[in-house]
Structure formats: structure tokens, C-alpha cells
Amino acid sequence: MAQKELEVILARQLTSYLSIPAFIVDPDGTLLFYNEAAEAVLGRRFGETGELALAEWANGFEQTDESGARLDPADQPLVVAVTQRRPAHRQFWLRGFDGMRRHVEVTGLPLIGTGGRYVGAIAYFWTLPNA
Amino acid sequence: MKIIFRGTRGSLAAPGPETARYGGNTACVEVRAADNSVLVLDAGTGIRRCGAALPASLRRVDILLTHLHMDHIQGLGFFRPLRTPGVEAHIWGPVSSTLSLHARLSRYLSPPLFPVRLRDLEAKVELHEVPCGSAQIGPFRMSAELICHPDAAVGYRLVSPEGSLAYLPDHEPALGVRDFPGSPDWTSGAALAEGVDVLIHDAQYTDAEYPKRVGWGHSSLSQARAFAELVGARHLVGFHHDPGRDDDDLDRMYADASTPALSVTAAREGATISPERTTAATDGLR
Numbered sequence A: 001m002a003q004k005e006l007e008v009i010l011a012r013q014l015t016s017y018l019s020i021p022a023f024i025v026d027p028d029g030t031l032l033f034y035n036e037a038a039e040a041v042l043g044r045r046f047g048e049t050g051e052l053a054l055a056e057w058a059n060g061f062e063q064t065d066e067s068g069a070r071l072d073p074a075d076q077p078l079v080v081a082v083t084q085r086r087p088a089h090r091q092f093w094l095r096g097f098d099g100m101r102r103h104v105e106v107t108g109l110p111l112i113g114t115g116g117r118y119v120g121a122i123a124y125f126w127t128l129p130n131a
Numbered sequence B: 001m002k003i004i005f006r007g008t009r010g011s012l013a014a015p016g017p018e019t020a021r022y023g024g025n026t027a028c029v030e031v032r033a034a035d036n037s038v039l040v041l042d043a044g045t046g047i048r049r050c051g052a053a054l055p056a057s058l059r060r061v062d063i064l065l066t067h068l069h070m071d072h073i074q075g076l077g078f079f080r081p082l083r084t085p086g087v088e089a090h091i092w093g094p095v096s097s098t099l100s101l102h103a104r105l106s107r108y109l110s111p112p113l114f115p116v117r118l119r120d121l122e123a124k125v126e127l128h129e130v131p132c133g134s135a136q137i138g139p140f141r142m143s144a145e146l147i148c149h150p151d152a153a154v155g156y157r158l159v160s161p162e163g164s165l166a167y168l169p170d171h172e173p174a175l176g177v178r179d180f181p182g183s184p185d186w187t188s189g190a191a192l193a194e195g196v197d198v199l200i201h202d203a204q205y206t207d208a209e210y211p212k213r214v215g216w217g218h219s220s221l222s223q224a225r226a227f228a229e230l231v232g233a234r235h236l237v238g239f240h241h242d243p244g245r246d247d248d249d250l251d252r253m254y255a256d257a258s259t260p261a262l263s264v265t266a267a268r269e270g271a272t273i274s275p276e277r278t279t280a281a282t283d284g285l286r
Helices: A006-016 A036-042 A054-060 A077-084 B047-053 B101-108 B221-231 B247-254
Strands: A022-025 A031-034 A062-064 A088-095 A101-112 A118-128 B002-007 B028-032 B038-041 B060-064 B088-094 B124-130 B134-137 B140-147 B153-160 B163-168 B198-202 B235-239 B263-266
Touching: A006 A022, A006 A031, A006 A101, A006 A118, A006 B140, A022 A036, A022 A077, A031 A036, A031 A054, A036 A118, A054 A077, A077 A088, A077 A101, A077 A118, B002 B047, B028 B047, B088 B101, B088 B140, B088 B153, B101 B124, B198 B221, B221 B235, B221 B263, B247 B263
Parallel strands: B038 B060, B060 B088, B088 B124, B163 B198, B198 B235, B235 B263
Antiparallel strands: A022 A031, A022 A118, A062 A088, A088 A101, A101 A118, B002 B028, B028 B038, B134 B140, B140 B153, B153 B163
16 A cells, blocks of 8 residues: 555645645655645646646646746746755746636745655645735 | 553553453553564553563563653563563664654663663663664564654554554544545555554544544544554454543443454453464565
């Protein structure tokens, strides 16, 4: 049985209770879960999305900076947390599955478990006024 | 394989006439293989009688600690093999991000809490931090994983040609799960307990008690049973009895606990289980 790491299970349980949008990935960046608050930002229920490889979700959403230029996926905070195993933060515009553009602020954090094990990463979103 | 319950109580020892049948000693389970290899699961107060019952000729013993709460380590200093020259004692316990297992155990095994230091034990003691993948101990393939309980705890899975056992004495897999049990891959401890012949699992509370103790790291009997059914265990042994529960309470609690597919019994101090190997689990046995 391929059971998730305990820290990831607990992260999912915690974020299930938060009103802050959150997005959890495994050590390879595969999307494991996003919470109900994130469903509103991403424009699709998690149950309809399921697990997605990093390349699928990193390229799947149109993400642009303040000037409208497309963001390099490698600069996305969660991708930085996965690939460089360090926290990252930035504001950008994100077009969700529903086609809506939303102004968001995102913090990506690597999840370092007991004994220093790298078990994945988590991103918290903050929605900003679209103006 | 013989599984001998030396201590079944959780949190605090509760000796007395009202707990004489199920026992008052805290967590300790002795596991003996046909070749006389001995594993000891946790070192609560029940470990004293375990040590006294082991043959004087014993030269190696492995103590598998799930975590370092007092009800799981308090008997360590009273375990005779640790005070016996020539014995090789391997103590396995959970890793920490900040302190070694030696440093954490030494907080208890040193004055003023205890007069004898870890380094002064007469046995040759070797410490191992888990999880560390799987390890072969005598005929047992042992694996450990972190499980849901405060302050970092592990559960153990033991598989031998004689049978399989999972030991999760302090475990709250239902914590934060809206509709427990969920899928096995999102359930704490599920991989450890998958398909075992005997599952020794935390069942400290009744369903009425659990809502007042959410987050304390323990399960109700019905949650333990749901977990056992989720992982396909054959026999659930409820463990970590609440110190405030007497023998009659436990009789009532377990009266109708079994189902046609799952045998459910309460751990009883002094009792021995010899599981029939019924699963196909091999876990890479050699």
C-alpha cells in the first residue's frame, strides 16, 4: 500500500479545516490535495481534478505578473518550494479552470518532517482585490 | 509466535482488585518466536515481570519503543536483562528532529528521576532510531512508521513465518477526518497494519468519551474496529485501557465488539496469543 507520509496526512487534515486556500504536493510535486477554499480560487472542485503531475498543474493555469507577462513556471512559489526546497512568495494573476482571472498572493513552503525528511510542499494562497 | 501481554493499561498504572483481570500495568507486550528470539514492545511497568520471566540464558533482546511518554518507558530501569552483564540489548525508538534517542532516554534514566544512568546499565546497549526502513530481527521482519499521536510516535509491524502482528498502542487515526475511515492511503498507520493476523491497537475510549478528548492521541473502540476493518486485520486486540476503567467496565465495553469477519478482544495482562498465520504477507522475509 502506498500510504502518504504522516506529515502530509496531517497537513491535509489541517487544511481541510482552514478557510485559507491551500494546495499540497508530494516530493515530486504531484498535486495530492487542495482544500475547499482553494477550489474557489482554482475554479474546480478537487474531486473533479484528482492528483496531477507537477508539469500538468504548473503549466495548466495561466499565470501572469503585474505587467501581464506570463510567469515562468519555475518561478512559481510552490515550484520553488519543491525544486529548491526553500520558501518562496510572490503576487501574480492566476486564471483558474473556470476561466476567471484572480489576483493572488502565494507562499510556498517545503514540508520537512521528523528527522529532516522532505515529504512534500504546501502553498497557501491569499486572494487580493482584482483592481 | 507467542504474544504475551505484560501490561495493557494506558496513561498510568492502575493496580487494584478492580483491575485484576485485565491488569494494571502500563504498556508492554512480549513477542517470542519459535527459536526463542524475544522482542519486547514498549517498556511500561509491565516490563518488570517480562524481564523476570525471560530465561537467564538470554543473550539478546530487542526493545521496540513506540514513543517516550512515561507509560511506555517507566519500566526500563527495572528490566532485568538490562542489568545483566553479557546481554546484548537493542533499543529501538522514534527519531527526533532535535535530540538523539540517547539524549531523550537519558532525560529519564538519570538523576533526579532515576538513580541509574543509561550508560551505567550492565548490558551492552545499542540504540536505533526509527523509522529506518525495515530490519531483520531474528525471524522477524520489522518495520516502523510514524503514526498520529502527540510528540512523535511510531507503530511497528512484525512479520515472521509464524504470523504477523501490528502494534499501534497509542494512535488517533480519526483525528481531523470528517468521515472516518477514509481511504487507506490517507489513513495514518494503514500500511503498517495492512492484512495482519493480529492488530494490537489503542481503544482507550468509548464513543461517548472521544468527543471530549479529540487530539489527545487515542481512539475509541469503534474507531479501532473501523481501522481494523479498513486494513483487513483478522484479530483486533483493544489496548491502552483507560486507567479509570475497571474489569466490569471492560467486560461491558467488549461484550458485543466482535463481528463475523473480525474477532475483537480486550488485551488482558498475562494472556498469551499464538496467532495462526492466515495472511499472505511476507514483507520480504528471508
